[in-house]
Amino acid sequence: MIRTMVVDDDAPVRLALADRLAQDPSLTVVAEAADGLRAVELARGRRIDVALMDLRMPGLDGIAATRRLRELPDGPRVIVLTTADPDESVYRALAAGADGFLPKDTPAAELARAVHVVCGGQEMLHPAAVLRLIDRYHRVAAPGSVTARSRIAGLTPRETDVLRELADGLSNAEMAGALGMRECTVKAHVGRILTALGVGDRVRAALLARDAGLIADGV
Known part of the structure; x- marks a missing residue:
């Protein structure tokens, strides 16, 4: 229940x-x-x-x-x-x-x-709706930027690539196509990224990526 x-x-x-x-x-x-x-x-x-x-x-x-x-x-x-x-x-x-x-x-x-x-x-x-919200309303604060960059610095180059695509709203299947990887490999990378960043889901990971300047905010 x-x-x-x-x-x-x-x-x-x-x-x-x-x-x-x-x-x-x-x-x-x-x-x-x-x-x-x-x-x-x-x-x-x-x-x-x-x-x-x-x-x-x-x-x-x-x-x-x-x-x-x-x-x-x-x-x-x-x-x-x-x-x-x-x-x-x-x-x-x-x-x-x-x-x-x-x-x-x-x-x-x-x-x-x-x-x-x-x-x-x-x-x-809904990933697209969430990314629209982030694009429209997310504002990066300097102290948060420093902290976010520090946390992302611990990722491998490949994990950083995956995080960049994730923060741009791509699904696992879309990331696999964009990065030339198998979807199961992308899924494994996403799990490790969430653990390494200490966040519980893709939205919080995307916010960290935006704070760190990994991907530019929308207009």
Whole structure:
């Protein structure tokens, strides 16, 4: 059973999300919160596997709450919920540690699938959409650039090549074609890159690559 939490300041929205989750018998809603601070308090007191997080709430917003949840020992994975096209707040939530984003009106079956995917340790992200967000909103700070370059310096030349392509939004199959490698080899390189950089997913790796100047930000 996957234990979920719904976080939204609108009570009817919380109810609708909980009802959709309840349609999957392997999911259970164990907590609901109307603001980020309450969500963090609830997560400290019980095991929660996945939190569905509204971004715009009074008090502690969804971005700050996501960061605090991800800092907890055994804290929940987080899917942020949007009402429109992904914007800077979604980018900031991903940078804070969110594992994916979905529209609030996502149908029950897709919502449940996203929870299963994220609970299994994968991201619920569309690579092209994420890279557009990074291109549009990512701003490099000098201290972060120095740290990022230091972390990337430990990669082999081939791993650096793979990271550069990854940060440009290529899939494993596309990277294999661009670099003249087998797809399984690319997959192995990606795993080693994530471990070496100390990040949990491709989005955080892409952000590091941008910080380090490995690939230029878009316009």
